[in-house]
Amino acid sequence: MNNTTHTLVKADSHSKERSTVGAEISKIGVSAIAISAGIIACWATACLFAGSLSNGGPFGLIINLVNAIVG
Numbered sequence: 001m002n003n004t005t006h007t008l009v010k011a012d013s014h015s016k017e018r019s020t021v022g023a024e025i026s027k028i029g030v031s032a033i034a035i036s037a038g039i040i041a042c043w044a045t046a047c048l049f050a051g052s053l054s055n056g057g058p059f060g061l062i063i064n065l066v067n068a069i070v071g
Contacts, residue, residue: 048061055061 052058052061055064
C-alpha cells in the first residue's frame, strides 16, 4: 500500500494583487507629477524668454526687475 498524503496549498493572491495595484497607482501618480512639472517648466521658460524679448534682452529684464523692486 502506498501511504502518500496529498495536500492542497492555497496561495494568498489577494495581498499580491493589492500590492501590485498600489504600485501601479503610485507609478501613475509619479508620472502625473512629472508631466505637470515639465509643463510648468516649459511655461516658465517661455515667460522668461518673452519677458527678455520685450525688455531688450536679459540685461534689460534684470534692470527692469530691479527697478520694479526698488521703486
